[in-house]
Amino acid sequence: MTETLNPELDLEITRVIKAPRAAVWAAWTDPARFAKWWVPAPEVCRIVRMEVRPGGAMVTEIAASEGAAFGPHMSACYLEVVEGQRIVFTNALTGGWRPAEQPFMTAVITLAEHDLGTAYRALVMHKSPADRTMHQELGFYDGWGTVTAQLAALVETGR
């Protein structure tokens, strides 16, 4: 199945990760490894369910820091799983294909072989949120996404 990018609703991240495809796959499918990168420190997350197969549930919880109370984070359903290559999941459904209360996104994670390791791609498609029209009217989109991303990078690396 292929998917098309709608620049107003979707985001795409492509990157070459200098690690074997199997390592990246394990980071996405092994709960213990997944928990180590899914949320930013000092937040911690707990993997409640990670049934990596079509119809399986993916449920994570998040806490503000070590020892703090956990609250809901992500409740999704895997739609497609191709071992070592592709994971598609959505929070429009919960485990067992049950329709979710607040559908918002579908993510398509693709891994491919690359000379340097893994060609990684994350495509995240969104439902239009209510406030989108307002933002568009205000001209928030033009060029602003890039600035925000750079700003985020700046903040993350502290440089």
Added chain:
Amino acid sequence: MEQYQHQLDGIFQALADPTRRAVIGRLGKGPASVGALAEPFDMALPSFMKHIHMLEQSGLIRTSKLGRVRTCALEAARLAAVGGWLSAQQQIWESRTDRLEQFVTDKEQGK
């Protein structure tokens, strides 16, 4: 609507200067006093304070004074809000991918 445009102008202006970008970068690690922020720069304090005021006016940072020490902190909500929801999501996924990349590459080096 004009108010939003005005805010955007302020933010772009605030980010147009290397000193101010460095301050934002430093505050990404956590709040700091004006004195600590000024230290790396070869600049008189009044000049440095102009940069701080500009950042504060743009809404990117907030400051609070306790005794004689003024502390600055990043206004993270503002960073996400001004970019709109899609930029905020982009930011989340970029950081997520950074962490994934770091996790899998660190692990390999450890072998």
